[in-house]
Amino acid sequence: MTQETAPLSTPEIAAVPATRTPTARRPLRQRAELSGDFVVFLIGMRINRPLRVRSWLPVVQAMPQMIRELEAHPELGLLGTRFAGLTLIQYWRSQEHLLAYARSRDSVHLPAWQAFNRRAKDSAGDVGIWHETYMVRAGEYENVYVDVPAMGLGRAGTLVNASGSR
Numbered sequence: 001m002t003q004e005t006a007p008l009s010t011p012e013i014a015a016v017p018a019t020r021t022p023t024a025r026r027p028l029r030q031r032a033e034l035s036g037d038f039v040v041f042l043i044g045m046r047i048n049r050p051l052r053v054r055s056w057l058p059v060v061q062a063m064p065q066m067i068r069e070l071e072a073h074p075e076l077g078l079l080g081t082r083f084a085g086l087t088l089i090q091y092w093r094s095q096e097h098l099l100a101y102a103r104s105r106d107s108v109h110l111p112a113w114q115a116f117n118r119r120a121k122d123s124a125g126d127v128g129i130w131h132e133t134y135m136v137r138a139g140e141y142e143n144v145y146v147d148v149p150a151m152g153l154g155r156a157g158t159l160v161n162a163s164g165s166r
Helices: 053-072 095-103 109-123
Strands: 029-033 038-047 078-084 087-092 127-136 158-161
Touching: 038 053, 038 095, 053 078, 053 109, 053 127, 087 095, 095 109, 095 127, 109 127
Parallel strands: none
Antiparallel strands: 029 158, 038 087, 038 127, 078 087
């Protein structure tokens, strides 16, 4: 994962390591910067039959394993992640990194995906999964963070002072 940074209380932008504590309040107006192109990947699940736990529990259990694997190996390209209920928001260095991880026989993902497909044949739609992938060109994004802990792109990139024009 990238190391996030926060500005000092001076007007100039400083690159000082920020706390990784998710609840740490940021009293300054900040924005996130990320060099180069990147990918925003949304992935989620919908539990269609809550009582059919055996159909959806393996899906719920697989994702934290994948996140741990990706966080342990930053070279795989995951820049940051945020859970939002049954949806996960991920920031990737590139679509190539994302697809390489998804298709790798050495990753946690591929066996989990294959197991899901096998179970789906017999589950009659007990659980559904979905994803969306967005390629973002360098500099073609906007964000601001005021009085909130680092989240989203703010955790994947570098937080800098947002006063003045971009």
